[in-house]
Structures are given as C-alpha cells and as structure tokens.
Amino acid sequence: MLHSWLDHWDEQRARRGEEGKKATDFVLDAERAFPGAKKAASIEEFCVLADSVLADPAFFDEPSGSGQGFEREEGWLRFPSGISTDIEANNVVWAKITESGSLDRAMVVFHHWNASARNRQIANFLSLLGVTVVEIAMPYHFERSRPGSAHADYMLSPNLGRTIQSVRQGVCDGRKLIAWLKSQGYREISVLGMSLGSWVAGLVAAHDPAVTKASLFLTGGSLADMVWTGRATRSIRDSLEPEIELTDLRRAWGPLNLENYAHSLARSDLDLHVVLAKRDKVVLPELSEKLMQRLKDAGARLNILELNCGHYSLAIPPYILFAGLSLKRFLS
Template identity: 25%
Template sequence: MNKWLSVFLDKVGLHLLHRKRSVLPQFRNHFDLQSFTAMNRDSFYHVRSVPSLSFELSYHEHYLSGCYKFDSPIHSGDADNENTSGICYLSKRNEEPVHVIMVHGWRSDNLNNFKAIFLKQMLRRNYHVYFPTLPYHFNRTAGGLYSGEYMISANVGRTVTAIRQAVLEIRALIQWLKQHKGGKIILIGISLGGYLSNLISLYEKEIDALVSVMYANDLSFEIWHTPIGRYIKQDLEIHGFTYEKLRQSWSIIRTDEQQPLISKEKILLISGEFDQYIMEKDAKGLWSAWGEPQRLLYPYGHAGIIFNRKQIAKDTLKFIDSIVTEGSSYVDCIYHHTHST
C-alpha cells in the first residue's frame, strides 16, 4: 500500500470517527495534580489484592466461550463503569496453558475487527483468549454518547483515572490467571490497547510476551499534535489549558518514563510509517527509550489494522509461537511489505 492511499484511508477514517464527538464541553481540571505527580508510580499502579472472578460460559466442541466479571479495583464514581467485564474463549486443553489477553482500541463499539485478526488462529493453537472491556467502553459508557467518550477527553483528571483503572484491571486479570491457572501470559494491544499494554509492562512482571500494534507513547502529544485529538484539544484551548499543562498533568501516564519489566527479546512493537492517528515520531520515541526492542514498521497507516490484518496476524503469531515453544527464537525479518527498524 503506497503512502498516498494510506494517508487517504486514514483521513477517511478520521472523518468518520469525528462524526461522533462530544456535544457538551468535557473540560474539567478538578483533581489534585500535585498528589498525582508526587505519588510513586509503582504505588499508583499497584494492585492491592487479586479479585475474585466469576465466569458465565457456554460449551462448544473444542472450547468454551462466554464472559468474566469482577469488581474494578478503582471506583470512578460512575455506576456503569464500576464492574470489570470481558469476553473469553477457553480451550478445553489445560496442560501448559497459554493465556492471550487482547486489549482493544479507543472508541471501539464492538470486537469484530479484533476477533477477525487473531481469534480463529489462537483457538487452533488451543490458547485461552480474553478480551477485556476498557473503562467507559461498550456496556460501561456511563451515559456517554458513544463508546469511549469518557475515557480520553478534556476532563483531565478523569482521563488519568480511567487509564489507571484500565491498567489495574488488566493487571488484576493477569495476576488472577497466574495464581489460579498458571501458564504463560501473552499481552496484545492495538492502538489505545497497545499504549495500555506498554504501560502495563512497566509494572507487571507476570507477562511472558508483549505485542503492541499501532501504539502511542505520550497521550498529550497525540491529543495536541494529531488529527485524532482535534476536538479534545479545542475543548482544552477554549478553557485556557495549554500543552505544557497537559504534558505535566498526564506525565504519570507516559510509557517512556520507565523500562518494561520483561526483556527486550519478549517485546514486539508494530507501527505504521504513514499513520495519521498515531505519529510515527511518538511511536519511535518509545522504541528508542526502551533500548530498541524488536520492531516492525509497516508502510501503512492506521487503517492497516483492518486492511492488512492478515500480515499483522502472521507476524504476531510467528513471534508468539517462538515464545510459547521452548527453545525457539524469533528472528527479525525484512519482508517485502515491511521493514524492520
């Protein structure tokens, strides 16, 4: 896919995305920035106790499917957002389990595209697959006009709380799986899910592999300098909130402030060279800050998540299989459609 077509597809996607936007101003800055910035980052993202999960499952020939639920470790103040839930597909083979946690993107209103990339091939490998519902998405919108409206917005403090909530909920799921099921934990995130997965890897040691696709590093940069944040930036500027204030307020949710707890060899970063949603400059900044782990830079835009999903699946599964299979190793390749960085 050439640059012109990649940029065009992303611009069409952004136009469609912005057809739904907040009608009322979201700006709020009623939170204690000093206490947030003074707090130890490890304490900020610490899971105090492993929750109890409940499952509702249906039986199929080779697997079980259904949902899981538990109480969120963070109280957001919005009743619809207080309970954590997710969809799961569990293999009937339990020896040496592999748990794959897939984190969806911002403003997703269903998981169809995400499932289309990976699910079938994961089930063929007898992996257990989990799709957590992020705060303020799907059935957790808490009265928002669209899925994800309240997760990232000009409400500066609520955005920080929602990011923290997502990190703690997925960390709680990981720790429950390790405690009750054992096996390997594979974390895959796309777009916002990639950013969150990267953030989780800074604090969670029970991750055996991380794949982050079309991820951001610094949300304040993306909101201020990319088309995806146009109306949030507008809301902030109208209320006199500057870029420097936003950077300071959201510093605790940056992903390049620390090193991940897993080794570089267990990380695969995937970016789009012509991405109009997530600037390649921001994605490359994280790669550099993390000591240059394995990275694939596709000659696509953000829309490559959909239009090039077969290649994303191929590269991701090749990497994961090498982690799961003892003694194997992933070798960086220069494909005709990608180039490694």
C-alpha cells in the same frame, strides 16, 4: 497511487470517527485521579501530584480490599472493578474468553478507543495457535458504556483527572484479570494492546511481573502528545489548547507516558513486539520512534514491524496479514 488511496481511506475513516464527538469542558479533577488527594486549585498543583505518583510504583497496583467476585458463564467472564466510578455500568468488568484447550498460554487483549466490537478474527487466530484469548472491555466501552454516550468520552477527554483515573482503572482491571488467569493454572501470560489499548497494555506489562510477552500495535510514548497531535483527538485538543500548554499537559499526564517506564519494560524476563504504521496520522510516527529509542536505550528485548500504511488501514489486507504473521512468530 496505492499510498494516496490509503491516505484517503484513512482520512475517510477518521471523519466517520468524528461523528458524535464534541468539545467538552477542561477540568482538572485531581481528587478523581489521585486517591486521597485534595482538589487542585491550579495546573501546577495538579502537576505536582502527577510527579508524586510517577515516583510511586504502587500507583497501578490493584486497590486493596477490592475483592475477587469472578463469575464465568458460557465464554464470558465478569468481575467487579477495583476502582469505583460514578457510572455504575463501568464498575463491572466484562471479558470474552476464546479457549485454546490448553493451560500453557493466555493473552489479554486491550482494544482501541471507541471500539464497536471485539475482534473475533484475532481471537480465533490466536486460539488456533494454542493461546487462550481474553478480550477485556476497557473502561466506558462495550458493556461498560456510559448510558446515553455516543462514544467513550470518559476514557479519554479534556478532564485531566478522569482520563488518568480511566487509564489507571483499565490497568488495574487488567492486572486483576491476569491474577485470576494465573490462579486458573495458565503458565505464560501475554498482553496485546491496540492504539489507546497499547498504552494500557504497556502499563500493565511495565508493572505486572506475571506478563512475559507484550505486543503493542500503533503505540507511542506520550499520551499528551498523541492527543495534541493526533487526527482522532481534535475535539479534545480544541478544549485543552485554550487552557493548558502542551508542556504542562505532558507533566500532568506523566504517569501515563510509556517512556517513563522504559526501564520496567526492558526487564530481562519481558519480550516486546511492536507494530507501527509509517503513515499514521493518529499516533504520529515521531512519537512511536521516540518511544522505540527510549526502549532501545534501556536495553529492551524489542521486535519491531513497520508497515507503510496508516492507522486505520492497518486493519485491511495485506497489512493486517503481515501484522498477524509477525505476531504469530513473536508468540512462537
């Protein structure tokens, strides 16, 4: 009975999340995804470019000459993104800081796709544990939203190039913020990502040696498979399916697949914490399990909590309490 109620609750939340989402055009947009690249005339040309950046360890580095420009005022931090887009508001990064009163530890939090508010409860909870929390706005969210948009349709979309650019921008913004935190004297830096935010946080942890702990909630490996099979991304699949095969989408979005960075995530000075939902219809359990196996095979230091709830019902008691206690033990 409980599980049927949970499944129904998750489905109702998913339906509400569909409001305002519309199918949009499939676009390659390679020159947006890959700096210096020329326009790709075919899916195969796009995939060749994706293969090349997958082998480039500097792809997720902060662009050179992006400058600092940090401004802090009354618990808020603002700085220019190192990646410039055609949406002016998106080019300024905002972050909410909840102080702990200590310079020992700081955590950068990456929210879920289409988040409507930052998570004050998590920030307050972690600050009481002595962790300063910095909740960053991912591209096209919160203060960075595209004018007139009902949801963050530019962060994740059937525009293959824009999606890569958006995730890369989120990673570079996160790394720039982490460098600033280190310059402020914080000694231990961790990241927390939720759903789509877990892909960004995972990529940050894989590429930034300053990160010593990474907690990934509701995560998977292949972003292509998540979009193709997930309950929250049906409108995107509707646009993709007539134009591209899943096998090609996996290759096109290969630079965003956490499985491809398993060995980086398994480095000896990084601890990983993962919270998964067994009844997840957004990030299917088989996608999470595949990533977990890849990490185990690479020798990652991995702490996994699996809860018998859905993607959205993780946010309600008792599941969120179990997740919070697990996170507390991990950070301790």
